[in-house]
Amino acid sequence: MAKIIYADNAATTAMSDRAIAAMTPYFKEVYGNPSSLHTVGQVAKEALDAAREQMAKCLNCEPREIYFTSGGSEADNQCIRSAALQGAKKGKKHIISTAFEHHAVLHTLKKLETEGFEVTYLDVHADGLVTVEEVKAAIRPDTALVTVMYANNEVGTIQPIAEIGAVCREAKVVFHTDAVQAVGHIPVDVKADNIDMLSLSAHKFHGPKGVGALYCKKGLPLLTFIEGGAQERGKRAGTENLAGVAGMAAALAEACENLRKNGEYLTRLREKLIDGLLKIPHSKLNGDRKARLPGNVNMCFEGIEGESLLLLLDAKGICASSGSACTSGSLDPSHVLLALGLPHEVAHGSLRLSLSEANTEEDIDYIIAEVPKVVEYLRSISPVWEDLEKGIRRHLI
Numbered sequence: 001m002a003k004i005i006y007a008d009n010a011a012t013t014a015m016s017d018r019a020i021a022a023m024t025p026y027f028k029e030v031y032g033n034p035s036s037l038h039t040v041g042q043v044a045k046e047a048l049d050a051a052r053e054q055m056a057k058c059l060n061c062e063p064r065e066i067y068f069t070s071g072g073s074e075a076d077n078q079c080i081r082s083a084a085l086q087g088a089k090k091g092k093k094h095i096i097s098t099a100f101e102h103h104a105v106l107h108t109l110k111k112l113e114t115e116g117f118e119v120t121y122l123d124v125h126a127d128g129l130v131t132v133e134e135v136k137a138a139i140r141p142d143t144a145l146v147t148v149m150y151a152n153n154e155v156g157t158i159q160p161i162a163e164i165g166a167v168c169r170e171a172k173v174v175f176h177t178d179a180v181q182a183v184g185h186i187p188v189d190v191k192a193d194n195i196d197m198l199s200l201s202a203h204k205f206h207g208p209k210g211v212g213a214l215y216c217k218k219g220l221p222l223l224t225f226i227e228g229g230a231q232e233r234g235k236r237a238g239t240e241n242l243a244g245v246a247g248m249a250a251a252l253a254e255a256c257e258n259l260r261k262n263g264e265y266l267t268r269l270r271e272k273l274i275d276g277l278l279k280i281p282h283s284k285l286n287g288d289r290k291a292r293l294p295g296n297v298n299m300c301f302e303g304i305e306g307e308s309l310l311l312l313l314d315a316k317g318i319c320a321s322s323g324s325a326c327t328s329g330s331l332d333p334s335h336v337l338l339a340l341g342l343p344h345e346v347a348h349g350s351l352r353l354s355l356s357e358a359n360t361e362e363d364i365d366y367i368i369a370e371v372p373k374v375v376e377y378l379r380s381i382s383p384v385w386e387d388l389e390k391g392i393r394r395h396l397i
């Protein structure tokens with residue numbers, strides 16, 4: 001098999017050597033249950049505490065404000081449900097979110113709507129951003145929660161989180177952010193960003209899959225999500241995934257140490273890639289070019305199907321995505337691109353390339369050389385493109 005260029009890091013990342021090395025002792029040498037009172041258990045407990053401390057340092061919070069979960073989806077579910085139910089106790093059953101959240105957030109909100117909650121989904125502008133003014137205008141006396149993602153997983157746009165947090169604090173409304181795409185990639189500081197609750201996931205920053213965490217500001221009540229033992233301060237029962245937690249903490253520490261260097265490197269690759277792909281006629285970049293994750297490129301090419309583009313790129317050794325991993329495989333265009341106001345037929349021709357530090361300048365050159373050929377080929381066999389060429393259909397981009 002020829003060389004593979006992996007450009008789907010928003011779906012998941014390869015583990016770093018440091019994260020793997022941090023995990024291995026917990027499979028055999030340090031196998032204790034952190035709840036056991038004997039030495040073997042206590043050694044495990046110390047490791048758990050150390051990981052929590054390391055995570056807290058990276059996010060600028062206290063260790064006891066971190067709760068380990070099975071990943072980003074669980075953290076989103078627990079934070080949102082918790083804030084909603086606490087609000088309901090005070091008669092507040094209104095929630096504010098956006099139309100382009102991850103499904104872990106959207107589906108939790110949809111479920112809450114069937115349970116008597118009312119949700120306002122803020123429109124996302126064509127640049128992939130929501131404004132703080134719109135959040136402010138949507139807040140009502142009965143608003144229990146505002147949940148706005150830090151950075152979008154498809155178009156990579158970074159929301160004005162600190163400003164939204166400040167507005168929520170002033171209005172005394174709980175503010176949660178799904179920061180799964182942001183943590184480990186751009187600076188995230190729960191204090192400076194005025195965040196009350198946050199979700200993160202290890203496998204998005206070179207840690208292991210199946211482990212994540214939530215941050216819940218001290219003093220803010222947190223609902224018990226899994227009943228059982230007293231683990232995670234009684235909020236999430238179950239013997240801790242010690243190896244996973246150690247791998248996550250090591251991966252986060254490494255990502256935070258290299259945040260600036262990686263950010264600058266990836267931004268350079270991203271800009272080169274965007275410039276290269278924009279040379280394709282009737283193409284466009286989705287989402288604001290500046291307020292975006294360092295490694296995210298999301299483009300639309302008119303007259304083609306994103307799925308066919310992906311398969312042909314895969315045959316050339318380029319692993320990309322047409323949207324989020326959750327929506328690919330279905331024929332509906334991405335709810336994120338539709339939220340940005342793209343017409344269905346344009347949203348269908350989307351391509352997301354999400355880079356990591358493992359990508360090289362040569363990878364970018366190869367992608368820039370290959371994508372136009374594939375787009376041209378697909379257009380040559382596309383009836384839609386033929387109509388566009390003949391002027392039967394109007395070009396939309």
Ligand SMILES: *Cc1c(COP(=O)(O)O)cnc(C)c1O
Nearest residue numbers: 071072073102104153180181201
């Ligand atoms: C990946 C992702 C999730 C889900 O995280 P898992 O750990 O895979 O459950 C949630 N939100 C966003 C924005 C993501 O990118």
